[in-house]
Amino acid sequence: MDKIKLGAWIARWEGRSRHVYMDTEGHPTVGIGFNLDRPQAKREIEALGLDYDKVRTGAQDLTDGQIDQLFSKTTDEAISGARQAVTNFDDIPEDKQVVLVDMVFNLGVGKFSKFRKTIDAVEKEDWLQAALEMKDSAWFAQVGAKENQRGGANVRLMQG
Numbered sequence: 180m181d182k183i184k185l186g187a188w189i190a191r192w193e194g195r196s197r198h199v200y201m202d203t204e205g206h207p208t209v210g211i212g213f214n215l216d217r218p219q220a221k222r223e224i225e226a227l228g229l230d231y232d233k234v235r236t237g238a239q240d241l242t243d244g245q246i247d248q249l250f251s252k253t254t255d256e257a258i259s260g261a262r263q264a265v266t267n268f269d270d271i272p273e274d275k276q277v278v279l280v281d282m283v284f285n286l287g288v289g290k291f292s293k294f295r296k297t298i299d300a301v302e303k304e305d306w307l308q309a310a311l312e313m314k315d316s317a318w319f320a321q322v323g324a325k326e327n328q329r330g331g332a333n334v335r336l337m338q339g
Contacts, residue, residue: 180276180280185258185277185280185281186250186251188277188281189250189257189280189284192281192285192322192332193212193285194211194212195211195246196208196210197209197210197241197242198237199236202214207235209241209246209249210249210250211249211253212253213249213250213253223249224249227241227248227249229241229245257280258283260283260288260291261276261280261282261291264279264283264292265279265298265302266302267304274339275301275309275336277336278336278337281329281333282294282318282333285329294312294316296308296315297309297313297316300312306337306338306339309337309338310334313330313333313334313337314334319334
């Protein structure tokens, strides 16, 4: 998998911010979609030499290098989560892998794993059915159903 293309796809939807902001679910977030409420967030932020509480309150910002380090780690975790959830992940086309990793990045592996019908369709390599199942979810509406929004773009990649 081309991690540069994958990273660009995810960053396109997540944006990039040195300063903390609230995501659509009300979680303090920084960098490229790094949720400060996630387990181990404090440890991961402090491993970069930052003060977690200051980052969380907006008193300390991240550098580009720190953003890139966090993003690389969370992207690797999302790849691992997609492999865990989808048995044939390594055998499917790269564009389908990108969609799955983006969904895991956005939802977390726990929530993504509940997309059983989508996962079943992917494991059967039935891309149209997988796309239909993605569209039939609250996630699709939450991330944007239009073609130039995350949900619509991911569905287009999955079915294409």
